[in-house]
Amino acid sequence: xxxxxxxxxxxxxxxxxxxxxxxxxxxxxxxxxxxxxxxxxxxxxxxxxxxxxxxxxxxxxxxxxxxxxxxxxxxxxxxxxxxxxxxxxxxxxxxxxxxxxxxxxxxxxxxxxxxxxxxxxxxxxxxxxxxxxxxxxxxxxxxxxxxxxxxxxxxxxxxxxxxxxxxxxxxxxxxxxxxxxxxxxxxxxxxxxxxxxxxxxxxxxxxxxxxxxxxxxxxxxxxxxxxxxxxxxxxxxxxxxxxxxxxxxxxxxxxxxxxxxxxxxxxxxxxxxxxxxxxxxxxxxxxxxxxxxxxxxxxxxxxxxxxxxxxxxxxxxxxxxxxx
Amino acid sequence: xxxxxxxxxxxxxxxxxxxxxxxxxxxxxxxxxxxxxxxxxxxxxxxxxxxxxxxxxxxxxxxxxxxxxxxxxxxxxxxxxxxxxxxxxxxxxxxxxxxxxxxxxxxxxxxxxxxxxxxxxxxxxxxxxxxxxxxxxxxxxxxxxxxxxxxxxxxxxxxxxxxxxxxxxxxxxxxxxxxxxxxxxxxxxxxxxxxxxxxxxxxxxxxxxxxxxxxxxxxxxxxxxxxxxxxxxxxxxxxxxxxxxxxxx
Ligand SMILES: Cc1cc2nc3c(=O)[nH]c(=O)nc-3n(C[C@H](O)[C@H](O)[C@H](O)COP(=O)(O)OP(=O)(O)OC[C@H]3O[C@@H](n4cnc5c(N)ncnc54)[C@H](O)[C@@H]3O)c2cc1C
Numbered sequence: 001x002x003x004x005x006x007x008x009x010x011x012x013x014x015x016x017x018x019x020x021x022x023x024x025x026x027x028x029x030x031x032x033x034x035x036x037x038x039x040x041x042x043x044x045x046x047x048x049x050x051x052x053x054x055x056x057x058x059x060x061x062x063x064x065x066x067x068x069x070x071x072x073x074x075x076x077x078x079x080x081x082x083x084x085x086x087x088x089x090x091x092x093x094x095x096x097x098x099x100x101x102x103x104x105x106x107x108x109x110x111x112x113x114x115x116x117x118x119x120x121x122x123x124x125x126x127x128x129x130x131x132x133x134x135x136x137x138x139x140x141x142x143x144x145x146x147x148x149x150x151x152x153x154x155x156x157x158x159x160x161x162x163x164x165x166x167x168x169x170x171x172x173x174x175x176x177x178x179x180x181x182x183x184x185x186x187x188x189x190x191x192x193x194x195x196x197x198x199x200x201x202x203x204x205x206x207x208x209x210x211x212x213x214x215x216x217x218x219x220x221x222x223x224x225x226x227x228x229x230x231x232x233x234x235x236x237x238x239x240x241x242x243x244x245x246x247x248x249x250x251x252x253x254x255x256x257x258x259x260x261x262x263x264x265x266x267x268x269x270x271x272x273x274x275x276x277x278x279x280x281x282x283x284x285x286x287x288x289x290x291x292x293x294x295x296x297x298x299x300x301x302x303x304x305x306x307x308x309x310x311x312x313x314x315x316x317x318x319x320x321x322x323x324x
Numbered sequence: 325x326x327x328x329x330x331x332x333x334x335x336x337x338x339x340x341x342x343x344x345x346x347x348x349x350x351x352x353x354x355x356x357x358x359x360x361x362x363x364x365x366x367x368x369x370x371x372x373x374x375x376x377x378x379x380x381x382x383x384x385x386x387x388x389x390x391x392x393x394x395x396x397x398x399x400x401x402x403x404x405x406x407x408x409x410x411x412x413x414x415x416x417x418x419x420x421x422x423x424x425x426x427x428x429x430x431x432x433x434x435x436x437x438x439x440x441x442x443x444x445x446x447x448x449x450x451x452x453x454x455x456x457x458x459x460x461x462x463x464x465x466x467x468x469x470x471x472x473x474x475x476x477x478x479x480x481x482x483x484x485x486x487x488x489x490x491x492x493x494x495x496x497x498x499x500x501x502x503x504x505x506x507x508x509x510x511x512x513x514x515x516x517x518x519x520x521x522x523x524x525x526x527x528x529x530x531x532x533x534x535x536x537x538x539x540x541x542x543x544x545x546x547x548x549x550x551x552x553x554x555x556x557x558x559x560x561x562x563x564x565x566x567x568x569x570x571x572x573x
Contacts, residue, residue: 011484020484074483076463101483105465108450111419112457117534118418120448133538138446142341143350144541147417151534184462184493188478191487199484205572229573247468247502248482253337253444254361254502261572273337280543283570285552285562298546300570301562305554317559322573 001152002039002130005092006030006060007083009074009102010049019049021202022098022157024058024164029125029157030096031059031167036127037093044086044176046071046079059167062174064089070180074102077181080110085178087114092152094132096125099156100201107156117149123161123259123280140253140276159201160259161280193248200249203232205262208251208278210236212267212288212307216244221311222266228318234258236268252277267307270295287311325380325472326434327370330425330455331363331399333392334445341542348537349415359395361507362440364402368505370438371403373472381405383432387424387528389413400518401510407521412528418446420533422454427529429459434495436477441466441499449499456497464492468503 008023027043034041040061047067055063066082083106087095095110097103099121111118119125122134123144132149137158149155200206207229209222226233235245237252251258253273263281268274270286270293278284279298286299287310296302303310335341335355342351359367370382384399385408386392396407410428437456442449449465456463469480477492481501492498510518550565552558567573 101466101481104449105453105463108418108448108453108465109457109463111450112422112454115534118448118450118454119535120418120446120450136447137543138540139335139339139341139350140337140444140447141543142339143343144543146538146540147535148538149535153534184496185464186491187488188491189489191489193485193487197485248485250502257447262566262570272340276337279546283566283572284546285566296549299549300547301552301565302549303552303554303558303562310554313554313556314559314562317556317563321560321563321567 001091001093002037003090003092004030004034004037004039004041005086005090005095006041006043007095007097007106008043008045009098009100010045010047019054020098020100022100022159024054025159025162026096026098026157027055027058027060028165029162033094033096033125033127033132037130039093042086042090042092044083046082048072056171057166057168058164059169060171061169062172064174064176066176066178068180070183073187075183075187076105076109076185077183079106080113081181082178083110084114085176089176093130094149094152095154097156099158103156107154111154117151117153119147119149119153119155121158122155123158125155125157137280140273141257141279142276158257158259198232200232200234200251200256200258203258203260205229205231206234206258206260207231207264207266208234208236208268209239209266210268211238211242213239218308219244221307225264225311225315225318228315228322231264236274265295265299266311268295269293270298325374325377325436327373327380327382328429328432328434328437329363329366329370329382329384329399329404330437330439330451331367331384331386331395332360332443333357333386333388333395334360334443337361337444343540343542348540350540357391357394359398360440360443362442362500362502364507365502365504366438366440366500367399367402367404368507369470369500372505383408385425385428386410387412387416387421387428393523396523397518398510400521400523401514402508403514405521407523409523409525410528411525412530414530416530417533417535418448418450418454419535420531422451422458423531424528425451425455426458428526436472436494437497439497439499441501452497452499459497462492462496463498464490464496465499466501467498468501470498470504
């Protein structure tokens with residue numbers, strides 16, 4: 001039992017199936033863990049995706065493919081059956097997957113059904129002897145715990161926490177026959193959102209606005225800077241509560257936890273519940289007219305000024321900087 | 325409609341975390357406690373569902389320290405009918421928490437179990453699906469909308485920017501995302517009534533969890549801030565630093 005199994009989520013977009021961005025990160029972490037334990041890295045994928053090439057590039061030795069209509073869309077009972085069949089086949093020391101909404105649900109559900117130790121939302125994973133040990137943020141990122149699994153485990157990995165690295169090899173593919181279980185949860189409808197943007201938790205760059213933006217009409221300044229930087233856009237809770245932006249864009253303790261490479265906080269005071277959702281960003285830039293705003297305590301770069309002056313200026317500079 | 329809501333006593337979201345003497349947990353000195361925010365939303369939704377149906381009951385259950393009676397009383401004051409307290413002073417991981425909840429529920433009958441999507445201390449988002457697995461029930465996590473019909477529930481959740489509308493057979497375990505319900509403040513009448521509502525305490529059945537916390541540390545301190553002038557030249561300096569020093573552009 002030294003092999004590692006990774007479960008790779010396919011995008012749920014109505015545009016069709018594709019591996020989600022964290023797949024390469026999960027594969028990279030899986031490869032390193034398999035090497036530490038002296039085992040192989042096996043990936044399980046479901047539905048109509050055939051991404052052996054991509055997987056081989058990130059160090060996967062073998063791909064188990066579970067085909068069939070029941071496995072196309074992510075429905076918990078079917079995905080759990082597929083993952084459990086792969087686990088029975090590989091008998092892995094640990095299973096890794098991405099700590100997305102679906103990944104968190106699936107990992108806990110399967111851990112419960114198979115009696116495995118669960119470590120949820122880890123930011124790194126490694127081995128101490130034969131034991132799997134992971135770091136995970138607790139208290140909304142105000143502390144980091146080192147957690148060891150004393151039994152075979154399932155670990156979900158926070159997106160954007162482990163940088164993807166290449167480790168090319170030939171990945172052989174094998175079809176795994178799995179009978180679809182009775183679907184106790186059924187899909188009725190998918191309503192696409194009015195505005196499509198990259199999932200916040202997967203974005204490399206995020207521009208977020210707070211109450212300091214002043215109102216929904218001025219949001220164009222946030223969208224303008226986001227577009228100039230090729231970034232996704234987020235918001236503070238004050239903005240969401242005021243109805244300026246949808247909850248899907250909220251960053252913080254009761255919103256999304258993000259760790260992009262670059263987080264630009266505009267007109268956000270930096271309340272502890274907001275910091276909870278973004279303080280693990282690699283680089284933080286803050287724009288606020290109050291030099292005492294707590295956001296400056298976590299910022300790498302601080303601009304004391306009015307967002308209505310600074311954002312247009314920064315958007316314009318970024319436009320020509322990135323084009324040049 | 326019998327609804328069970330699992331709640332947890334957690335440290336207030338305002339808490340400044342200090343590491344305890346054991347190096348594995350936080351120092352609880354002077355810390356305020358609250359019901360985890362998503363659990364409160366679940367309690368509110370359960371009360372609304374019961375009131376809309378005009379029948380049924382809401383049972384709140386927690387696995388936690390003796391002091392968690394306070395959070396159970398708050399839920400009763402909001403309008404839950406009865407409370408069940410599986411008492412342990414031990415700090416349990418997700419597997420052990422779900423197992424203790426399941427043991428505490430025993431063979432109680434119910435139509436629906438609601439949990440918060442995650443407790444704001446461990447942030448695991450795991451106990452709902454773990455409990456569903458243990459009970460052999462279907463599960464949908466992170467729901468922001470819920471209606472109940474004969475034998476099933478219709479729920480909505482957001483996945484990758486799209487809204488999924490799902491139908492789930494009951495009984496089931498669902499976890500609450502923001503938007504499901506806005507928790508009410510218990511009024512004086514509710515608080516008085518709560519004192520007379522049944523609150524049953526039992527020792528928690530604590531099993532050896534398969535995970536152990538080896539250490540708890542504060543996150544690495546961030547480096548000192550560089551001040552950028554709010555001028556076009558300042559913007560150039562910033563963009564250059566982001567590209568050349570930080571390599572994020
Ligand atoms: C249980 C709980 C959960 C919570 N969860 C979250 C969460 O998930 N996410 C979250 O964000 N918050 C959350 N909060 C709320 C949090 O406490 C703050 O109230 C919120 O983050 C404040 O949002 P803000 O920074 O946009 O607004 P404010 O605190 O009002 O700050 C506005 C800032 O903008 C600056 N400003 C104003 N005008 C300008 C201008 N023209 N130019 C430049 N700067 C300007 C001001 O100096 C100020 O710093 C939660 C609170 C609780 C109790």
